[in-house]
Amino acid sequence: MKTENASSREAYLHDLRGYQTGLLLAxxxxxxxxxxxxxxxxxxxxxxxxxxxxxxxxxxxxxxxFLHVDxxxxxxxxxxLILFSALLLAIMVAGSIWILVNLQTxxxxxx
Amino acid sequence: xxxxxxxxxxxxxxxxxxxxxxHDHGEKALSGFWLFMMSDLIIxxxxxxxxxxxxxxxxxxxxxxxxDLFELKGAAMETAFLLASSFTxxxxxxxxxxxxxxxxxxxxxxxxLLLGAGFLFFEVSEFSRMFAEGAVPQRSGFLSAxxxxxPLHGAHVTAGCLWLIVMLVQIRVFGLTDxxxxxxxxxALFWHFLDVIWIGIFSAVxxxxxxx
Numbered sequence: 001m002k003t004e005n006a007s008s009r010e011a012y013l014h015d016l017r018g019y020q021t022g023l024l025l026a027x028x029x030x031x032x033x034x035x036x037x038x039x040x041x042x043x044x045x046x047x048x049x050x051x052x053x054x055x056x057x058x059x060x061x062x063x064x065x066f067l068h069v070d071x072x073x074x075x076x077x078x079x080x081l082i083l084f085s086a087l088l089l090a091i092m093v094a095g096s097i098w099i100l101v102n103l104q105t106x107x108x109x110x111x
Numbered sequence: 112x113x114x115x116x117x118x119x120x121x122x123x124x125x126x127x128x129x130x131x132x133x134h135d136h137g138e139k140a141l142s143g144f145w146l147f148m149m150s151d152l153i154i155x156x157x158x159x160x161x162x163x164x165x166x167x168x169x170x171x172x173x174x175x176x177x178x179d180l181f182e183l184k185g186a187a188m189e190t191a192f193l194l195a196s197s198f199t200x201x202x203x204x205x206x207x208x209x210x211x212x213x214x215x216x217x218x219x220x221x222x223x224l225l226l227g228a229g230f231l232f233f234e235v236s237e238f239s240r241m242f243a244e245g246a247v248p249q250r251s252g253f254l255s256a257x258x259x260x261x262p263l264h265g266a267h268v269t270a271g272c273l274w275l276i277v278m279l280v281q282i283r284v285f286g287l288t289d290x291x292x293x294x295x296x297x298x299a300l301f302w303h304f305l306d307v308i309w310i311g312i313f314s315a316v317x318x319x320x321x322x323x
Contacts, residue, residue, distance in 0.1 A: 012209045019201040026194055033314065034190075037322045038183055047322050055314040059307055066197055066303040078145050085149035089156040096157070100164040107169075 022065025029058040137293050144297045148304045151267075155308050158263055159315060162256040166319075170252035177253070177320030180246055185237045186317035189230050190309065193268075196226035197306040204299050213287050216295075220279060223302070227272045234265050257316070264312055267305050274298050 033051045036042065042050070063069050069078045164170070166177065203219035206212070238258075241247075248258040278298055281291050 008209060012205065012211075015205055015208070016202075019198060019205065022201075023194070023198045026197075030190055030194065030313075033318055034183060034187055037318045040322070044322055048319055051314050051318050051322075055310050058310050062197075062303060062307045062310070066201060066306070067300060077142065081142075081145055081149055085152055089153055092153070093156050093160040093163075096160040097163055104164075104167060104169065 018065050018068075022061055025061045025065070026058055029054050029061065137296070140293055141296060141300070144300055148300065151304070152308075155260075155263070155311070158256075158260040159311060162253075162260045162316065165251075165253040165256040170256075172251040172253070174251035174254060175244065175246045176323070177316070178323045180241055180244070181317050181320040183317070183321055185233060186313050186321075189233045189237075190313050192226050192230040192233065193306050193309050196223045196230065197303055199223045199226060200299055200302045204296070207287065207292060207295060213282065216287065217279065217282055220275060220282075224272060224275045224279075227268055227275070227302075231265060231268055231272070234261070234268075238262070261312060261316060264305065264308055267308075271298070271302055271305060274301070 033054050036047055036050060040047075063082065069075045069082060071079070199219050199222045203216050203223065206215035206219060246254055248255050275298065278291070278295055281294070285291050
């Protein structure tokens with residue numbers, strides 16, 4: 001009984017460390033882009049590229065440590081669902097932006 | 112003698128089988144909820160796309176620009192509240208998973224609810240400041256898209272808070288039964304999912320707006 005308690009305590013601490021790691025990384029990945037924009041030393045394109053990359057990394061951190069979807073076989077179905085949704089989303093978002101920006105350039109053209 | 116030996120093992124097998132079915136049901140409910148969240152993600156994504164296409168002179172239509180309207184402080188506060196609430200919900204989920212007692216589960220849920228309410232408070236005060244400056248949805252295409260995207264997330268957080276209140280009542284009435292636990296697991300997914308959407312909002316709306 002005692003060993004069972006000890007192992008469950010160990011499992012609890014392991015899971016707790018997971019959430020703490022997630023929080024630490026998330027705070028870091030939030031503070032850096034906010035600090036970068038507040039500082040304003042970088043050009044718009046450079047700053048936004050860094051912000052975009054850090055946002056994607058933070059999304060992966062949240063999915064891994066808070067939503068518990070990782071590369072393990074038990075979570076494979078959820079991972080496939082997320083990746084497929086991301087693919088659909090990328091096609092729809094990139095397509096919409098492409099079409100509308102193209103339309104805008106054509107409307108700005110002199111006759 | 113053999114039957115006596117077999118009986119308990121059969122009984123054990125039945126319990127184990129029931130457990131498997133039970134486990135299956137919980138897994139199915141969670142997978143179904145993932146499907147809902149991913150369709151919700153598509154909705155958010157298209158609102159993001161709409162917003163991004165309005166970040167130009169034509170859609171701003173001489174009205175206030177993102178740079179005029181957004182400030183880092185408010186966005187940082189909202190981000191902090193939401194991220195903290197995600198962590199406290201995680202602590203509640205852990206207390207539930209490891210049977211640390213109903214009071215711990217409820218305590219962290221209440222903290223989560225307060226942080227969620229704090230987030231909504233900052234968001235609403237930001238919107239009312241924008242309204243006071245004349246930045247209303249009908250002012251420009253950009254503002255229509257902004258008030259489509261960000262309050263959509265706010266409405267989700269409001270729904271999450273209401274769901275949390277319902278779950279607190281359910282814990283009080285039914286206790287931490289398997290059904291209540293299963294609902295709490297889905298609410299946890301929903302809550303963490305909203306925090307993921309917020310990463311997109313603070314990056315693409317607030318940081319991009321202020322940096323411009």
